[in-house]
Amino acid sequence: MARQQTDHAPSHFPSRTLVLDNGAHTLKAGIASPDSRPDKCHTVPNCIARSHRDKRTYIGPELTAECDDFGELAFRRPVEKGYIVNWESEKAIWERSILDKKAPRDLQCEPQETTLVLSEPPSAPAQLQRNADEMVFEEFGFAGYARVLAPALSSYAPSPFASTAQSPSGLPLECLLVVDAGHSHTTTTPLYHGRPLHGSIRRLEVGGKTLTNQMKELISRTFDVHREDWLVGEIKEDVCYVSQAFNADLERVWKGGRHDPRRPDASVVVDYVLPDYETIKRGFARPHDPSVNLRNRALGIGTEGGRREHILTIGNERFVVPELLFTPSDIGLPQAGLPSTILQSIHSLPASLHQAFLANIVVTGGTSKISGFLERLEAELRSMVDSDMLVRVARAEDPVRNAWLGGARLAQSREAMEKVTVTRRDYLENGEGWVRRVFAGKTGR
Numbered sequence: 261m262a263r264q265q266t267d268h269a270p271s272h273f274p275s276r277t278l279v280l281d282n283g284a285h286t287l288k289a290g291i292a293s294p295d296s297r298p299d300k301c302h303t304v305p306n307c308i309a310r311s312h313r314d315k316r317t318y319i320g321p322e323l324t325a326e327c328d329d330f331g332e333l334a335f336r337r338p339v340e341k342g343y344i345v346n347w348e349s350e351k352a353i354w355e356r357s358i359l360d361k362k363a364p365r366d367l368q369c370e371p372q373e374t375t376l377v378l379s380e381p382p383s384a385p386a387q388l389q390r391n392a393d394e395m396v397f398e399e400f401g402f403a404g405y406a407r408v409l410a411p412a413l414s415s416y417a418p419s420p421f422a423s424t425a426q427s428p429s430g431l432p433l434e435c436l437l438v439v440d441a442g443h444s445h446t447t448t449t450p451l452y453h454g455r456p457l458h459g460s461i462r463r464l465e466v467g468g469k470t471l472t473n474q475m476k477e478l479i480s481r482t483f484d485v486h487r488e489d490w491l492v493g494e495i496k497e498d499v500c501y502v503s504q505a506f507n508a509d510l511e512r513v514w515k516g517g518r519h520d521p522r523r524p525d526a527s528v529v530v531d532y533v534l535p536d537y538e539t540i541k542r543g544f545a546r547p548h549d550p551s552v553n554l555r556n557r558a559l560g561i562g563t564e565g566g567r568r569e570h571i572l573t574i575g576n577e578r579f580v581v582p583e584l585l586f587t588p589s590d591i592g593l594p595q596a597g598l599p600s601t602i603l604q605s606i607h608s609l610p611a612s613l614h615q616a617f618l619a620n621i622v623v624t625g626g627t628s629k630i631s632g633f634l635e636r637l638e639a640e641l642r643s644m645v646d647s648d649m650l651v652r653v654a655r656a657e658d659p660v661r662n663a664w665l666g667g668a669r670l671a672q673s674r675e676a677m678e679k680v681t682v683t684r685r686d687y688l689e690n691g692e693g694w695v696r697r698v699f700a701g702k703t704g705r
Contacts, residue, residue, distance in 0.1 A: 274403045283379075288302070288660070292667065305324060308336045310336075312334060334487075336349055343384055379663050383463070386696065389699075413666035433620065437621045442627065445466065446467055446585070448602050466593065468627045513576045524575055528576075530573075533546065598637060619651065624663065638653040
């Protein structure tokens with residue numbers, strides 16, 4: 261459809277704007293309008309999954325809409341290390357999510373009549389940016405296009421600081437440091453009036469995928485879950501927490517030997533009931549019952565109604581896995597933890613700006629939803645700076661969709677959109693090199 265468009269696209273900006281936050285784990289997509297609301301944002305799995313059991317392939321939204329058995333799914337994700345590296349797969353997911361007749365009615369659009377606001381991670385390689393621009397204009401034929409850093413979009417979202425005033429026109433905050441704890445990695449991005457200070461952006465190679473893989477390794481010591489990415493991801497979401505006193509928590513779950521009377525703390529250890537995708541569609545945690553062993557539970561002995569249950573007992577894995585965000589050296593990564601990464605980012609700025617950014621730290625991304633993450637991060641930052649410095653850390657109201665909300669707010673301002681958008685005619689007349697310089701702020705429109 262896109263290839264049939266003429267080379268004479270209208271020079272004006274279309275009234276419809278599709279905001280697409282292209283995350284590694286999920287797409288957040290929606291048509292922005294003056295009355296945009298969070299419920300108009302659709303969250304779509306950014307993957308193509310194949311079932312080992314029924315040999316069926318699910319593309320993007322089909323996974324959550326049509327799949328009933330998430331056991332042993334094999335995933336192909338077009339985004340690796342935060343960057344789109346497989347446009348063949350990404351194109352199929354976009355088409356199924358936005359252009360297909362089965363897509364939600366309020367998400368369907370005609371590219372030749374639509375402006376696309378597309379998020380990208382910081383420090384994307386030039387070749388990958390070029391690929392994205394070519395796909396948007398040449399393959400899909402969007403009439404207008406704005407490629408914006410995801411943290412920069414977050415600066416337009418409503419501030420989580422109740423005392424911080426934000427203009428009704430949706431102007432970004434003056435100073436903001438966005439900590440984006442996503443699927444592939446975690447980045448810290450200082451923004452001044454919505455503009456990223458590129459020289460001070462830092463990246464930690466630990467994200468939700470790292471934590472899920474580590475959880476798989478630990479659980480598989482007793483129960484093989486190496487092929488159960490979906491299940492382990494749910495276990496991580498349901499039971500993991502960031503410890504506020506790591507060494508003390510380790511002592512609480514220490515299992516003593518024959519001459520050691522200590523037993524694991526029942527408040528930490530939990531039993532996780534695994535789904536069978538027939539009667540139990542999603543697993544759940546419940547208090548640990550040490551009196552019934554795993555074999556009896558698997559046989560249905562002593563369980564409610566004699567129902568057959570498969571149980572995983574999870575102890576220190578609950579807090580050892582998220583600890584990688586603060587001590588990545590535990591798995592051999594030669595990087596400082598997240599608090600040190602944030603301070604590296606801030607200390608690379610002029611000293612006069614340190615306080616402003618320390619007082620305006622916003623965390624986004626699905627990994628930031630882990631219980632205790634915010635409290636631990638703020639406590640460690642306070643311990644690492646002078647006592648007279650104000651440290652404020654807040655989680656975005658909707659950390660997963662925060663960049664999309666910022667993009668929708670940006671799209672409400674025609675003046676702001678004209679500064680960041682190029683049309684298809686601009687692209688055809690000036691070439692992809694000129695377009696990339698516009699998005700980088702190195703040339704005027």
